Amino acid sequence: MRRTPLIAGIAAASLLLAACGSNTNATNTSAGGAPATSSAGATTDTAMTSSDAMSTGSAGGSSAESSGSTGSAGGSETGSSSSADSSGSAAGSSDSSVSADSSSADSSSADSGAGSAGGGVEASKVGDGGAGGNVGIFTWWAAGSEKLGLDALTKVYGTMYPKDKFVNLAVAGGAGSNAKAKLASDLQNGNAPDSFQGHAGAELTDYINAGQIEPVDDIITALGGQKVFPKDLLSRLTVNGKIYSVPSNIHRANVVWANSAVLKKASIDPTKAPADINAWIADMDKLKAAGISTPLSLGGTWTQVELFETVLISDLGADGYNGLFDGKTKWDDAKVKQAIADYAKLLTYANTPADGDDWPPATDMVIEGKAAYNVMGDWAVAEFTSKGKKDGVDYNYWAVPGQDGVYDFLADSFTLPKGAKNAAGTKDWLMTVGSAAGQKAFNMAKGSIPARTDVTDAGFPPYQKWAMGEFKKDTIVSSIAHGAAVSLSWNTAMQAAMSKFMSTKDQAGLQSDLVAAASDNLGG
Numbered sequence: 001m002r003r004t005p006l007i008a009g010i011a012a013a014s015l016l017l018a019a020c021g022s023n024t025n026a027t028n029t030s031a032g033g034a035p036a037t038s039s040a041g042a043t044t045d046t047a048m049t050s051s052d053a054m055s056t057g058s059a060g061g062s063s064a065e066s067s068g069s070t071g072s073a074g075g076s077e078t079g080s081s082s083s084a085d086s087s088g089s090a091a092g093s094s095d096s097s098v099s100a101d102s103s104s105a106d107s108s109s110a111d112s113g114a115g116s117a118g119g120g121v122e123a124s125k126v127g128d129g130g131a132g133g134n135v136g137i138f139t140w141w142a143a144g145s146e147k148l149g150l151d152a153l154t155k156v157y158g159t160m161y162p163k164d165k166f167v168n169l170a171v172a173g174g175a176g177s178n179a180k181a182k183l184a185s186d187l188q189n190g191n192a193p194d195s196f197q198g199h200a201g202a203e204l205t206d207y208i209n210a211g212q213i214e215p216v217d218d219i220i221t222a223l224g225g226q227k228v229f230p231k232d233l234l235s236r237l238t239v240n241g242k243i244y245s246v247p248s249n250i251h252r253a254n255v256v257w258a259n260s261a262v263l264k265k266a267s268i269d270p271t272k273a274p275a276d277i278n279a280w281i282a283d284m285d286k287l288k289a290a291g292i293s294t295p296l297s298l299g300g301t302w303t304q305v306e307l308f309e310t311v312l313i314s315d316l317g318a319d320g321y322n323g324l325f326d327g328k329t330k331w332d333d334a335k336v337k338q339a340i341a342d343y344a345k346l347l348t349y350a351n352t353p354a355d356g357d358d359w360p361p362a363t364d365m366v367i368e369g370k371a372a373y374n375v376m377g378d379w380a381v382a383e384f385t386s387k388g389k390k391d392g393v394d395y396n397y398w399a400v401p402g403q404d405g406v407y408d409f410l411a412d413s414f415t416l417p418k419g420a421k422n423a424a425g426t427k428d429w430l431m432t433v434g435s436a437a438g439q440k441a442f443n444m445a446k447g448s449i450p451a452r453t454d455v456t457d458a459g460f461p462p463y464q465k466w467a468m469g470e471f472k473k474d475t476i477v478s479s480i481a482h483g484a485a486v487s488l489s490w491n492t493a494m495q496a497a498m499s500k501f502m503s504t505k506d507q508a509g510l511q512s513d514l515v516a517a518a519s520d521n522l523g524g
């Protein structure tokens, strides 16, 4: 695995800048002159590798696996909705206790941060059972393997705060393809949920700039702050020195999922990634020659953005890719043109999806042997598991060819919206989301890795163990399709461009649409 700390450090710094590229409230300036969000003292020293800044498994002292339990552990779960108890996943029986960090909820530190956050409402003491009342949680983890992750987290919530009633407000559609529009109108109409799922980075900045969410520094402090969350991740949740959400996980977007048996039919070793996009295309030709008519499966528009972003990473390299979001790399660059040509070529090996097609059917094509490859975020591993498939036997995975050692990052995080009806219940939820027990249960089922650095890989499935190791040493870049690199409006413009391209296949037209989208959103 490639490891170049200096370059990785520069890339990590660029990531921060990229993630903040749309922040019109930016107050700091990086060495390179690009805008950066003011953060909790972390802005100037973010040039570090993932192992320095966002590593998992070591920093933070106390282990999530430590023994002991809260007063409420093992108590009634009747306060939570039935979905809280429906997880059939291994995570439902997480061996981690609620104690490693929840004890901090039991102290006054829970309200020692931003005094005004959430109207001064405190998180409940674990052991008191929670604030009580309905707590409406808005996500897009509505069904299938995605819901298993939410169920696992909700189960921990019911254990930590049994008086709170989890109300599932999930709206189906991967990547928030339907949820985000509903959320936007609910927020505008004064009908905010008690908490909603947002992405660390540019997307979260949109909600902050719109004044729709409250700081949650008090919760982050109570959870252990920089001792348990990577500084570099917290900086992506921070604007003007305040932290605006609690991260639940870290996902990776640039993963190829491969059906082992299908690849073997074409005499391709499923355990080895092709060296680059061209070698991958050569393998797709072999698959076609072996009678596999759809080597690559593809879903609707946002999955096309995700595939395209990974081709950009391969063709531009991590630094060149990061530069797309702060103006250092121009979207009319010859390498972007090359990436568009490579993407167009890849489409010739794929099914022709409709805009609204969700990701599970595309991943299922690989699971069922109808396609050889699918590029999908690592929530896909939960789909393989839920269909009874065995890691390394039925399927293999690797980084998209040409980017071994690059981790295309995104993180889900939960907010405290302005006008939340049960802010105290929200804080209980956020304490759960950020707890070691919550992160272990959730991430084991979700396919992601914990955002907390003190949750070890013990007990995790092989994929997450692998991902935790990669994350420590890889160069980190931000996902376009999942809100880390670009604002909601930029993402929307890119989706429109990709959707148009799916029917026109006009490469020059796509590039000029991408140039226009960047210029509208970077102000250049």
Ligand code: GAL
Pocket: 140, 141, 146, 173, 174, 175, 176, 199, 251, 359, 377, 379, 410, 411, 412, 481, 482
């Ligand atoms: C992402 C989200 C992931 C996963 C995925 C597919 O935007 O961050 O947690 O849900 O969409 O729906």
